[in-house]
Amino acid sequence: MKRILKRFLIVGLIALVGIQFIPADVNKHAVIPDADFRYVYDVPDNLVNILKNSCYDCHSNNTNYPWYSYIQPIRLMMDHHVEEGKEELNFSEFGNYSERRKRNKLRSITEQIEKGKMPLPSYLWLHSEATINQSQIDSILSFLNEVK
Amino acid sequence: MKKINLKLMIALIGGSLILASCGNNSNTENGSHHHEEGMEHDHSNHEHGSIDEKRNVSTNTGEMKGDLSVVLRNYFAMNENLVQDEASGAADASEKLMVSLKEFKASGLSEEEQKEVNEILESAIENAEHISKNAGEISHQREHLVSLSTDVKDLISIVGTSQKLYEDFCPMANNNEGAIWISSKEEISNPYMGSSMPKCGKVNRVIE
Numbered sequence: 001m002k003r004i005l006k007r008f009l010i011v012g013l014i015a016l017v018g019i020q021f022i023p024a025d026v027n028k029h030a031v032i033p034d035a036d037f038r039y040v041y042d043v044p045d046n047l048v049n050i051l052k053n054s055c056y057d058c059h060s061n062n063t064n065y066p067w068y069s070y071i072q073p074i075r076l077m078m079d080h081h082v083e084e085g086k087e088e089l090n091f092s093e094f095g096n097y098s099e100r101r102k103r104n105k106l107r108s109i110t111e112q113i114e115k116g117k118m119p120l121p122s123y124l125w126l127h128s129e130a131t132i133n134q135s136q137i138d139s140i141l142s143f144l145n146e147v148k
Numbered sequence: 149m150k151k152i153n154l155k156l157m158i159a160l161i162g163g164s165l166i167l168a169s170c171g172n173n174s175n176t177e178n179g180s181h182h183h184e185e186g187m188e189h190d191h192s193n194h195e196h197g198s199i200d201e202k203r204n205v206s207t208n209t210g211e212m213k214g215d216l217s218v219v220l221r222n223y224f225a226m227n228e229n230l231v232q233d234e235a236s237g238a239a240d241a242s243e244k245l246m247v248s249l250k251e252f253k254a255s256g257l258s259e260e261e262q263k264e265v266n267e268i269l270e271s272a273i274e275n276a277e278h279i280s281k282n283a284g285e286i287s288h289q290r291e292h293l294v295s296l297s298t299d300v301k302d303l304i305s306i307v308g309t310s311q312k313l314y315e316d317f318c319p320m321a322n323n324n325e326g327a328i329w330i331s332s333k334e335e336i337s338n339p340y341m342g343s344s345m346p347k348c349g350k351v352n353r354v355i356e
Contacts, residue, residue, distance in 0.1 A: 032174075098267040098270065098271070099267075100268065100270075100271045100299070101267070101270065101271055101274075102269050104271055104274070104275070104295045104297075107294070107295065108291070111291055
């Protein structure tokens with residue numbers, strides 16, 4: 001019995017070591033494109049910082065990777081998460097959206113922030129520094145209302 | 149023997165973690181150069197005429213450029229569910245709506261119309277997808293109904309319809325900003341307010 005358990009453990013550990021070699025996606029781009037949200041609407045610097053700090057990890061082509069993101073299978077989960085987030089809304093490619101889609105997205109961003117659904121609570125749990133306070137929320141909402 | 153095994157394992161795990169993290173680190177550092185904040189970006193997006201202006205002139209040209217009957221049937225079924233606060237029924241109907249939108253083909257459109265139809269379909273499919281995936285949150289479904297109804301309305305104005313339709317308006321929907329929806333019946337049944345206020349709203353326009 002002990003032997004089986006030991007074998008099981010060894011196989012498990014080898015697997016854990018093995019998956020560390022799975023190549024990870026790297027969501028990083030050196031150049032910020034003209035289509036980036038900040039240029040499309042001339043977003044003031046203080047708001048750009050809030051967006052970068054609280055949204056861009058999952059909703060842009062530049063993710064800031066924490067140390068634990070270099071461990072599998074955490075990275076695989078994270079890559080999947082970023083992929084989904086970018087599909088829904090990609091601030092780096094906002095300018096390439098049709099006018100209709102831009103309008104939809106501005107509305108959805110407003111709703112999500114207003115209702116406190118974004119940033120995701122599960123994300124904030126690990127990134128408390130990404131929390132947006134009420135005055136930041138107000139300034140984002142009034143800016144979105146202006147460009148809508 | 150046991151001890152050696154354990155040590156070996158620890159060494160292996162530790163080593164692989166370091167290896168993995170080093171490898172990835174160098175990757176990210178390569179990519180993290182900062183952008184020189186360019187000043188010459190394009191402002192052309194500001195210059196486009198507001199789409200709101202276009203919204204009010206969507207009249208039916210009379211000429212049919214595609215068959216929207218399946219799309220509309222699914223859209224109406226979805227709305228009927230929302231009127232009755234049936235979120236999961238609305239999700240199912242929206243799934244069908246998504247399929248019919250993907251299958252929809254228009255013909256005889258100008259290049260400009262085709263471009264707009266493509267954009268409408270892209271937006272409508274995305275909205276329908278959200279409604280189909282949010283059976284647990286009817287308020288989120290209704291949020292997407294606001295844009296989806298505009299998509300459907302704009303699609304009708306380009307493609308045309310053989311049925312008599314009504315464009316209804318509720319001033320209380322969409323957080324009191326107001327929103328439209330399309331209906332096949334003259335009487336009001338409001339998909340935004342549901343059973344709390346099913347009769348809220350008025351007919352904005354008859355589409356024939």
